[in-house]
Amino acid sequence: MYSLTLLKLMGINLSKYLLQQEVPREVKMWRAVITLAFEDVASNSVAKVDAYRKQEAHTWLLGKTDDFRQVCYYAEIEPEFVVDRYQWLRDQGTVKFTRIQRLWLEYKSCYKVYRGQVTKDQRQRIMARIRWIKDKITELKK
8 A cells, every 4th residue: 555665754653643544544544645745755756746745745845824724634644643743754855955955945936036037147147057057957867
């Protein structure tokens, strides 16, 4: 069902909740949402889309949205329990963004700024940075 690495990452207490068999299917489904978020933040993939997913999961697991709290409620898990575990993993350095992942996030941010520029000079300056990021990612992948 879940990899041993993922269960270790989430810790004994959280894993115990996730593996409970005597819960309704709906609860299991919502617990799978939480598990998927942990899988996303644990990823060290060099793919652009995975870096974006990791950032979204990271932000979500910080527990500052109503959506996060609602999912935890449906999963019958205390939101603070999930947030505390995630923050502990970050503090321990178990979950971190790789150099390539950070570059992909900067790439996304630069493109957002690029689209908002009106002058050719501003766009060229930002595009130069975007090209540099792409080249650096290509270099690091080798």
